[in-house]
Amino acid sequence: MKKITKIASVTMYIVLLLTVVFTVLTLVGGSVEGDTNETPVYLDTLMNFTYVLVGATLGILILFEIFHVVTNPANAKRTAINLVIVAAVIGVARMMADGTPLKIIGYEGSDNVPSMLILTDVGLYVFYILFGVTLATILFAEISKNFK
Template sequence: MSNTLSKYLNILTYVMLGLTVVFVAMFYFGGEVPNAAYPTPVYTDSLIYWAKALFYITVGLSILFPVLQIISDPKGAIKGLIGLAGLGVIILIAYSLSDGTLLNLPGYTGGDNNEGSLKFADTVLYTMYILGVGAIVSIVVTEALRKLR
């Protein structure tokens, strides 16, 4: 990354951090809405809109920079795509392990006790388990190989 671009990104980072501090200070010290049923800060909406803006900026940059990286270095992108394919295989394995059997929840009338929601929750949990165990195994193997060298 060029030195000029790095300088501008550092300035942008500090500006956004400063704005975030201002919004949080307004939220905590800006007073409360009069005659509200519960204590409600006046600047709640402003803080929520700022958080949404930061989220959308993050999503946009998270999509833009990898695309630019693929365009600038197509050979290097192959390794990233292999990793992405590996993650896809892990998610497929987790999905195949998941169970959509409805739960017996006396008194629960919500709509989340359905096959789709339960399979999604199981898939996320199994993916987390597989990746967690993989991380621990890779740490142990890496340290063992380091000791053997």
């Protein structure tokens, strides 16, 4: 167990160092020449690093959950309930999403299409819903302490 903790700690510091380096490069690395907007030179590198981190996190999460279900089959019901709740939150966010193209002056890019707008809306609404639930849970926990 001590070896796993050591590996996790070293990995965390390496990822933290890489994140700081990529962030500093993005902030002070200059901007792309000839671009109408100030786009940092290293923005793509930072975004790709972020995608790798999110993908690795999801992969590890899925592997550990599969391992947990295999080693503790009695807890599979809890995992199924959590998946249904996540699917319900995403479903509600999808119903709230709007794919109407935006009228952006001077924007000629390819991302102002219904599919991208809906995807963005779903992400934002999922964030809003989860933030609201988190805030309500914190408030409930703090207020319920006073009545015990």
